[in-house]
Structures are given as structure tokens and as C-alpha cells.
């Protein structure tokens with residue numbers, strides 16, 4: 001394995017989208033169909049309620065569909081939860097895990113994210129494991145240490161055996177319109193790459209490192225050109241097909 005060659009542009013719809021939002025996916029399918037040979041792989045992660053129909057729309061298209069979370073167990077009495085097997089069955093290929101909103105809203109710790117990552121791998125999904133420092137942690141000069149701890153705690157040893165995708169999302173840049181500076185992104189991605197290579201060897205070198213946090217059509221190209229940025233995890237700008245497609249084209 002070597003340094004990743006194809007960037008991944010992943011859209012995270014978060015808790016947005018009812019049936020009508022599927023029109024945007026149909027539009028995305030049209031746009032992608034009119035632009036064969038794009039460099040990037042494309043993934044859309046809608047709410048669970050839309051995964052099955054989104055996967056149907058994705059058939060015959062160049063994008064895939066993912067989930068936004070899964071439980072660490074395969075089945076059982078866990079009201080409101082969804083398992084990796086269920087996501088796979090609905091048509092998902094990937095799952096976002098450990099997003100800072102889940103860490104904040106649901107108290108997810110690194111240990112929980114690690115168990116979920118194991119479950120995703122065992123269930124045949126590609127996990128996209130999210131890490132990110134708060135603004136206070138960055139101001140206090142602790143960003144690198146926080147990210148190192150989150151990576152160490154959130155990734156199981158099994159991660160080295162499959163495709164590895166990590167999303168670096170500074171918490172203060174999510175949904176705020178503020179992005180990290182290109183220099184800060186470069187430094188953090190190099191830091192993560194070094195840690196992953198140290199722990200996982202070639203698999204770490206091949207890991208895709210996504211940047212997330214207020215990525216939009218106007219800044220995507222410069223962010224995606226930063227060394228060791230192998231794609232983006234896009235929130236708000238993934239909700240409209242034309243904006244998301246512009247980011248895909250920028251990769």
C-alpha cells in the first residue's frame with residue numbers, strides 16, 4: 001500500500017433531510033453522470049431514514065451512500081440504535097463514527113468510538129473516524145496532543161487491516177464558516193500521518209485523511225491541495241447538489 005491516490009469527498013447531511021431531499025441526490029447523480037472521469041470518489045451520508053432510497057438512487061452512479069453512526073453490537077435490545085449490519089443491508093458502504101457532535105450530544109468517548117469502529121469493520125463497512133480539538137484546546141497549544149490521544153483511543157488495531165479513513169474536524173470550524181488556516185491543516189495532517197504510519201505502517205501511509213469544517217465551493221480547491229489532505233468531510237455544503245458537486249470537481 002502507498003499514499004492514497006484518489007481523494008474522497010464525503011457529504012454528511014447530519015439531521016437534515018426528508019423525502020424531498022432525495023431530489024438533490026437525483027440532481028447529484030445527473031451532475032456526476034455528465035462529468036465522467038472525476039478524480040474524487042464521492043460519498044453521501046444522509047440520515048438513516050433515507051439510506052435505503054438514497055442507495056437505490058446511487059445505483060448506476062458514481063457515488064456511494066454511508067451512515068452517520070452505528071452501534072458497537074450487531075443486534076439486540078438497544079432502542080433507537082442501528083447496527084453496522086443494518087446499514088450494510090440498507091445499502092451503505094461507509095459509516096461516520098466519533099463525529100464531535102456525537103461525542104458532545106451522546107457522550108461518546110474514544111473507547112466507545114473504538115468499539116464502534118471494530119463493529120463497522122466486522123460488519124463490512126468502511127469507518128470514517130472523526131477527531132478534532134476544541135477552540136480552547138487549540139488556543140492552549142494542546143491540539144496536537146488531543147488529536148494524538150483521540151487517534152490512539154478511537155482506532156482499534158483492526159483498523160490496520162482495512163481501508164482507513166480519518167476525518168480531522170476542528171470543532172470550532174464546524175458549521176461556523178471559519179476554517180483552519182492552510183498551514184494549520186498541513187501541520188495537523190502531517191502529524192496524523194506520522195502517528196498512523198508509526199502505528200500501522202503501510203496501512204497508515206495509505207489512510208485517507210479528510211479535512212472537515214466549513215468546506216465550501218469557494219475554499220475547497222485550496223484545502224484539497226494541502227499535502228496529506230486526501231479529501232473532505234462536508235456538512236452544510238453537501239445539502240445542495242450543485243454546491244457539493246463543485247467541491248467534488250475541486251478535488
Ligand SMILES: O=C[C@H](O)COP(=O)(O)O
Nearest residue numbers: 012174175213214235236
Ligand atoms: O461532518 C461534517 C462536518 O461536521 C463539517 O460540517 P460543516 O461543513 O457544516 O462545517
